[in-house]
Amino acid sequence: MTMNAPALILLFSLLQFITGTAANPADSAVMSRPGATLLFAGDAMQHQAQLDQALLEGDGKRYDYSECFRWIAPTVTEADYAVVNLEVPLGGGPVYSGYPCFSAPDSYAQALVDAGFDMMLTANNHCLDSGMKAARRTISALDSLGIDHIGTYHDSADREKKVPFIKDINGIKFGFLNYTYGTNGIPAKDGMEVSLIDRKKIAEEMKQTRDAGAEIIVVTMHWGIEYVLKENAIQRDQAQFLIDNGADMVIGSHPHVIQPMKMVRDEKRQQDVPVVYSLGNFISNMKTGDTRGGAYVRVRVERDPDGTPRVKWADYDTFFCAKPTGKGSNYTVIPSDRTDLIPKAQMDHWRIFDRSSSKVFDAENVNIPRRKKSGE
Numbered sequence: 001m002t003m004n005a006p007a008l009i010l011l012f013s014l015l016q017f018i019t020g021t022a023a024n025p026a027d028s029a030v031m032s033r034p035g036a037t038l039l040f041a042g043d044a045m046q047h048q049a050q051l052d053q054a055l056l057e058g059d060g061k062r063y064d065y066s067e068c069f070r071w072i073a074p075t076v077t078e079a080d081y082a083v084v085n086l087e088v089p090l091g092g093g094p095v096y097s098g099y100p101c102f103s104a105p106d107s108y109a110q111a112l113v114d115a116g117f118d119m120m121l122t123a124n125n126h127c128l129d130s131g132m133k134a135a136r137r138t139i140s141a142l143d144s145l146g147i148d149h150i151g152t153y154h155d156s157a158d159r160e161k162k163v164p165f166i167k168d169i170n171g172i173k174f175g176f177l178n179y180t181y182g183t184n185g186i187p188a189k190d191g192m193e194v195s196l197i198d199r200k201k202i203a204e205e206m207k208q209t210r211d212a213g214a215e216i217i218v219v220t221m222h223w224g225i226e227y228v229l230k231e232n233a234i235q236r237d238q239a240q241f242l243i244d245n246g247a248d249m250v251i252g253s254h255p256h257v258i259q260p261m262k263m264v265r266d267e268k269r270q271q272d273v274p275v276v277y278s279l280g281n282f283i284s285n286m287k288t289g290d291t292r293g294g295a296y297v298r299v300r301v302e303r304d305p306d307g308t309p310r311v312k313w314a315d316y317d318t319f320f321c322a323k324p325t326g327k328g329s330n331y332t333v334i335p336s337d338r339t340d341l342i343p344k345a346q347m348d349h350w351r352i353f354d355r356s357s358s359k360v361f362d363a364e365n366v367n368i369p370r371r372k373k374s375g376e
Helices: 005-019 048-054 073-078 106-114 131-145 156-162 199-211 233-244 336-341 344-364
Strands: 036-044 081-086 119-121 148-150 165-169 172-180 216-222 249-253 258-266 271-279 281-283 293-303 309-322 332-335
Touching: 036 073, 036 172, 036 249, 036 271, 081 106, 081 216, 106 131, 131 148, 148 165, 148 172, 172 199, 172 293, 199 216, 199 233, 216 233, 233 249, 233 258, 233 271, 258 293, 258 309, 258 344, 271 293, 271 309, 281 293, 281 309, 293 344, 309 336, 309 344, 332 336, 336 344
Parallel strands: 036 081, 036 281, 081 119, 119 148, 172 216, 216 249, 249 271
Antiparallel strands: 036 293, 165 172, 258 271, 293 309, 309 332
């Protein structure tokens, strides 16, 4: 039996009403309804090997990242708004560096913009790696690229001016907040402001964001334990705190590996809140199997008949970061449906990541399924 688009929409709405959970319809039906689809990706790292591979020959130091996001860009750009964690300062050179104290050229951020990202998160443990001057320069550089960003601020006055950050996306007002557990022991100096995980401050800024007109509040958290494939009790407790204070989405980063995604029921507001504990790496030179790939999550928001915007569903998919195969090639983010692009010598790495991440998601995810491919 075949069904037309209106019938499909009615069916999915009925399923959602009956089950109390979000359905995961085909994209063609999704895009026929008014609303907004947000996409979130994890840690955009920049290790020394990535710098070395991007360096162009010739006079002066120029870095080219144009091929890094070629294959994932269509997925990013099809979302109404896409967010990534920029886990490296833009130090301005002339010397750039990888781990442990990162600094990347502006062309790296430009490549992320060109790939379709609309917002970069800067509150993470590496944001002060190259000092206060570089941290402030990162803010200015992102401003010059015309991309939204939150998490670090020139000073307290700058933070007060920029928080709350509210974005109108397809007629829905989204408020975005970003916090990190720390900055690798490097204290913010000379008035520099980093949004740290402080419950009193978070509750205050969430209220300010709601009072300023945000209809949906998105809180992005840099938290958890590195290389651990499951969230811990602290993350769960923090997520519940955010939900209790009105968060409509909670999106996590930092562990460099994926962690579960769950629709958590907010009984007070009678709605489901997607909590994504970690999306893993977006791009990096990390070597262990679980760090070689990551996930993106899509969250769909639509208005109820009474006009209230709510999260209707969320889904995810995975990708692999292929390493260069020689001179002239570069690190490349490859979607899970284009594994034919993964170099043969790296297929075992993909299989390790794919098996491990699938095991976690299949066992631990709650009402956040894998994205359906066309034709499924």
